[in-house]
Amino acid sequence: MLKGFYFRLAVDHLKKNAKMFLPFLCSSSLTVMIFYLVYSLSHNEGLNSLAGGEYVQMLLSLGVGVIVIFSVIFLFYTHSFLMKRRKHEFGIYNILGMEKKHIARIIFYETLMSLVLSLALGIGAGILFDKLSYLMILRLLSYDAGLGFYISGPGIFYSWILFSLIYLLIYIFSLFQIQMTKPIDLIRSHQVGEKEPKTKWLLTFLGIVCLSIGYYLAVSIQDPLSAFTFFFIAVVLVVLGTYLLFTTGSITLLKLLKKNKNYYYKTRHFISLSNMIYRMKQNAIGLANICILSTMVLVILSTTLSLWMSIDSIIDSRFPREVQIAMRGYDLATSKEKLISVLESNEVKAEDIMLYRYSSISGLLEEGNLNTDTSKASLSNMGDVVSLYFIPLEDYNESTHQHLTLNEDQAFVYGTDQTFKEDRLKVGDVSYQIKDTLSTFMDNQEEGSSIGNNYFVVVSDYEQVLQMQKIQERLYADSYNTPTTMLSFNCDQDHRSQEKIASLFQVLNVDEGDTYQDLVYIYTSTKDSSYHDTLSLYAGFLFLGIFLSILFIIATVLIMYYKQITEGLQDRQRFEIMANVGLEKRELKRSINSQVLTVFFLPLLAAGIHLLFAFPLIDKLLRLLYFDDTKLFIQVSIGCFLIFVVVYSIVYLLTSKVYYGIVRRHG
Amino acid sequence: MSLLEVKNLKKVYTSRFSANSVQALKDVNLNVEKGEYVAIMGESGSGKTTLLNILASLDRPTSGSVTLNGKDLTKIPDKMLASYRRKNLGFVFQDFNLLNNFSNQDNILLPLVLSNQKPKDMFRLLKPLAKQLGITEILSKYPYEISGGQKQRVAVARAVITNPELILADEPTGALDSKSTEELLMLFDQLNQNEQTILMVTHSTKAASHAKRVLFIKDGEVFHQIYRGDRTIDQMYEVISDTLTLLATGGRHA
Numbered sequence: 001m002l003k004g005f006y007f008r009l010a011v012d013h014l015k016k017n018a019k020m021f022l023p024f025l026c027s028s029s030l031t032v033m034i035f036y037l038v039y040s041l042s043h044n045e046g047l048n049s050l051a052g053g054e055y056v057q058m059l060l061s062l063g064v065g066v067i068v069i070f071s072v073i074f075l076f077y078t079h080s081f082l083m084k085r086r087k088h089e090f091g092i093y094n095i096l097g098m099e100k101k102h103i104a105r106i107i108f109y110e111t112l113m114s115l116v117l118s119l120a121l122g123i124g125a126g127i128l129f130d131k132l133s134y135l136m137i138l139r140l141l142s143y144d145a146g147l148g149f150y151i152s153g154p155g156i157f158y159s160w161i162l163f164s165l166i167y168l169l170i171y172i173f174s175l176f177q178i179q180m181t182k183p184i185d186l187i188r189s190h191q192v193g194e195k196e197p198k199t200k201w202l203l204t205f206l207g208i209v210c211l212s213i214g215y216y217l218a219v220s221i222q223d224p225l226s227a228f229t230f231f232f233i234a235v236v237l238v239v240l241g242t243y244l245l246f247t248t249g250s251i252t253l254l255k256l257l258k259k260n261k262n263y264y265y266k267t268r269h270f271i272s273l274s275n276m277i278y279r280m281k282q283n284a285i286g287l288a289n290i291c292i293l294s295t296m297v298l299v300i301l302s303t304t305l306s307l308w309m310s311i312d313s314i315i316d317s318r319f320p321r322e323v324q325i326a327m328r329g330y331d332l333a334t335s336k337e338k339l340i341s342v343l344e345s346n347e348v349k350a351e352d353i354m355l356y357r358y359s360s361i362s363g364l365l366e367e368g369n370l371n372t373d374t375s376k377a378s379l380s381n382m383g384d385v386v387s388l389y390f391i392p393l394e395d396y397n398e399s400t401h402q403h404l405t406l407n408e409d410q411a412f413v414y415g416t417d418q419t420f421k422e423d424r425l426k427v428g429d430v431s432y433q434i435k436d437t438l439s440t441f442m443d444n445q446e447e448g449s450s451i452g453n454n455y456f457v458v459v460s461d462y463e464q465v466l467q468m469q470k471i472q473e474r475l476y477a478d479s480y481n482t483p484t485t486m487l488s489f490n491c492d493q494d495h496r497s498q499e500k501i502a503s504l505f506q507v508l509n510v511d512e513g514d515t516y517q518d519l520v521y522i523y524t525s526t527k528d529s530s531y532h533d534t535l536s537l538y539a540g541f542l543f544l545g546i547f548l549s550i551l552f553i554i555a556t557v558l559i560m561y562y563k564q565i566t567e568g569l570q571d572r573q574r575f576e577i578m579a580n581v582g583l584e585k586r587e588l589k590r591s592i593n594s595q596v597l598t599v600f601f602l603p604l605l606a607a608g609i610h611l612l613f614a615f616p617l618i619d620k621l622l623r624l625l626y627f628d629d630t631k632l633f634i635q636v637s638i639g640c641f642l643i644f645v646v647v648y649s650i651v652y653l654l655t656s657k658v659y660y661g662i663v664r665r666h667g
Numbered sequence: 668m669s670l671l672e673v674k675n676l677k678k679v680y681t682s683r684f685s686a687n688s689v690q691a692l693k694d695v696n697l698n699v700e701k702g703e704y705v706a707i708m709g710e711s712g713s714g715k716t717t718l719l720n721i722l723a724s725l726d727r728p729t730s731g732s733v734t735l736n737g738k739d740l741t742k743i744p745d746k747m748l749a750s751y752r753r754k755n756l757g758f759v760f761q762d763f764n765l766l767n768n769f770s771n772q773d774n775i776l777l778p779l780v781l782s783n784q785k786p787k788d789m790f791r792l793l794k795p796l797a798k799q800l801g802i803t804e805i806l807s808k809y810p811y812e813i814s815g816g817q818k819q820r821v822a823v824a825r826a827v828i829t830n831p832e833l834i835l836a837d838e839p840t841g842a843l844d845s846k847s848t849e850e851l852l853m854l855f856d857q858l859n860q861n862e863q864t865i866l867m868v869t870h871s872t873k874a875a876s877h878a879k880r881v882l883f884i885k886d887g888e889v890f891h892q893i894y895r896g897d898r899t900i901d902q903m904y905e906v907i908s909d910t911l912t913l914l915a916t917g918g919r920h921a
């Protein structure tokens with residue numbers, strides 16, 4: 001009987017507060033849906049059996065982790081909005097004689113209902129959209145898909161487990177809050193927030209420092225490898241800086257302005273400043289969240305889209321020729337003939353053939369001297385590590401149709417990113433006199449896939465190349481590169497597939513011998529297979545990118561919505577009083593508009609600035625994924641930003657209607 | 668010419684949702700001279716707040732006129748009302764109407780800031796006023812940090828700092844204990860001695876007994892009035908009590 005009473009009270013409350021509760025329920029359901037979707041897809045067997053599908057699933061599994069973390073934070077945070085608004089009500093219940101354990105029971109029913117509803121709705125929608133997403137992935141991977149319905153049992157199971165746990169946490173936290181507060185505080189809780197915040201110089205300063213270092217790292221890092229390391233540090237610093245500056249920085253600034261009496265006691269500044277201090281205190285975290293979420297959406301969308309769009313040019317630059325055979329073995333004297341003989345004996349219609357031998361060695365280049373003491377190399381000077389490719393003159397002349405000559409102690413040098421400035425090059429105890437630096441070089445594929453600084457050193461003959469190999473093996477006791485003969489060619493005239501042709505070369509493998517020098521390994525890669533791998537990888541990125549963006553946008557919308565409602569209710573009374581004291585309606589309206597606009601577009605502006613600073617860093621990171629079309633990236637980023645501004649403004653307009661509706665109700 | 672002249676004031680509330688309308692004010696006539704201290708009394712629902720709101724130009728009458736210093740308030744266009752109110756009227760509300768996000772000092776200065784005064788001038792006005800009202804110490808605090816009596820004094824300071832022609836107070840002692848009420852009434856007496864015109868709506872016989880004239884409103888009309896004349900506050904108290912009893916028992920004044 002009594003049990004029914006509290007249950008009814010809970011239902012009643014949820015109905016009456018639909019305005020607050022429904023949005024929470026929606027976003028909770030959507031979170032469940034996305035979790036279910038991504039989980040189900042990452043375990044979809046159909047997807048697994050597709051070529052390239054495993055890349056997509058690997059990325060989706062990573063995505064599941066991100067979504068779990070995000071769901072916990074997001075639901076916790078939005079639920080606290082609900083609780084804040086209810087404390088007053090609970091206070092009155094409490095004073096009227098309802099015990100805390102009864103309040104706990106009401107909260108229990110409410111939380112339980114939210115949980116069940118979100119799971120039912122979320123998983124329902126998830127199952128519906130599961131098929132759709134699957135078809136979308138197949139399309140991205142350019143496959144045709146059959147029809148059929150797929151329900152993931154484990155997906156449902158884990159959704160229940162995860163969200164039950166999250167709601168349990170939420171429930172415990174709510175209880176804790178109720179338990180910790182006295183009834184009088186519960187009643188006053190809606191007033192406590194109105195206390196003027198203190199200026200926190202130290203935190204403001206810390207915020208500026210964090211943000212500056214983060215930005216500095218982002219723009220100053222030059223090579224992709226360090227970019228990878230510092231990316232996370234920069235992200236953490238910027239996130240920290242954003243939170244600090246939104247919460248304490250804004251208030252410090254406003255209070256500083258307030259100190260200036262001639263500025264503060266002007267009609268417009270007077271009202272805006274006092275209200276802004278108050279608004280920022282209430283909403284700073286929410287705004288910082290919106291800012292971070294917006295930045296994430298922008299970064300994710302612009303990078304995944306750019307990658308996806310540039311897939312053809314990435315493959316082209318990685319594969320100037322369709323088939324690429326690397327023969328790792330010491331016998332440079334006959335390696336070229338062996339490779340050619342495979343082509344001839346199988347009557348491969350090969351065109352545009354390129355064939356050359358090399359040995360490569362890496363180290364730190366100091367004034368023309370290659371330092372191979374790798375203990376000196378640390379993360380910070382990773383970018384200074386260079387690779388030297390030694391190539392015999394004969395091969396160079398052949399592929400560039402030239403007749404250059406060299407003495408045994410002479411060399412030509414070509415730098416991929418920079419010119420070689422010294423006139424001698426010394427490796428170990430051998431030193432070459434640089435006869436000339438080359439301004440162009442034969443198009444070379446190893447180079448395209450490498451991200452460090454490379455030099456190609458043309459030496460008189462392959463004996464010199466082998467000598468370099470020996471030096472390398474002496475300097476790097478057990479981790480050295482094997483001499484390589486590279487063959488690459490086009491074969492679109494041939495009726496056989498690229499894979500098939502590449503596999504013909506496997507006959508050259510030698511896996512037995514007296515010494516390691518007798519062994520030969522054949523490595524093949526083709527444009528076709530690589531295209532497919534890359535496609536799947538980028539499709540996975542894009543897909544995940546879209547999902548996460550949806551999730552983050554939902555979060556942004558919900559935070560905005562709650563912010564509008566809470567602010568509307570609080571502002572209403574204040575604006576009424578001001579009207580009574582003699583503030584003109586027009587003036588009041590203008591002041592409200594400017595405050596609301598500032599508060600809303602501040603996070604967007606900050607997100608734009610973050611994106612701008614992140615740009616050089618991400619651009620370098622993308623190079624690790626073979627992406628180097630900066631122009632495309634700029635265009636896509638700007639496009640994403642503009643679209644996002646439009647979406648954001650629409651959300652703003654819709655939610656601000658709620659706000660103005662509340663504020664005007666009395667005016 | 669009187670400072671405030673109210674002629675044939677009528678206010679009918681019509682509801683959008685129902686056919687019946689409420690006649691809050693039937694036919695109110697009254698004059699207030701400069702420097703007067705008038706209290707308005709009457710039963711709950713007799714139309715006191717309605718009258719005050721119209722005098723304050725917060726609401727418009729259905730018919731009739733309100734003239735302040737020869738200017739008809741009902742003719743002032745909406746746009747100008749706010750600034751007119753700010754320059755000529757001061758308000759003291761039952762529930763203070765202080766803004767929690769402003770310090771007490773800023774609450775008091777609010778009307779001056781709205782009139783674009785210079786900070787230097789504002790503080791010149793504020794200092795002696797705060798001293799007179801005994802609120803100098805709490806100026807930098809916030810409304811939620813002070814007592815009800817202190818809040819009301821801050822509200823009074825806000826009402827008088829613009830040096831208004833007329834102070835309108837709607838049950839200013841309603842939320843105060845007897846000590847704070849006493850203090851506030853002394854304050855009003857003091858203001859009135861300095862030629863400040865005050866119009867106060869109140870249920871409290873004690874508050875009304877401080878006024879120089881008490882009006883009784885019944886069923887939307889001025890039903891009776893008592894001048895203090897040479898009476899002491901205590902004598903005045905007696906007379907008002909008697910009148911109220913008379914009113915309550917339904918007796919008709921001759």
Ligand SMILES: Nc1ncnc2c1ncn2[C@@H]1O[C@H](COP(=O)(O)OP(=O)(O)OP(=O)(O)O)[C@@H](O)[C@H]1O
Binds near residue numbers: 711715
């Ligand atoms: N906004 C309104 N709409 C409709 N009727 C109203 C409105 N405001 C007041 N009334 C009605 O007008 C009459 C006078 O109300 P008013 O508030 O002026 O009374 P009052 O004398 O101030 O009473 P109290 O002493 O209780 O404050 C009442 O019958 C009331 O119901």
Ligand SMILES: [Mg+2]
Binds near residue numbers: 717
């Ligand atoms: Mg009233």
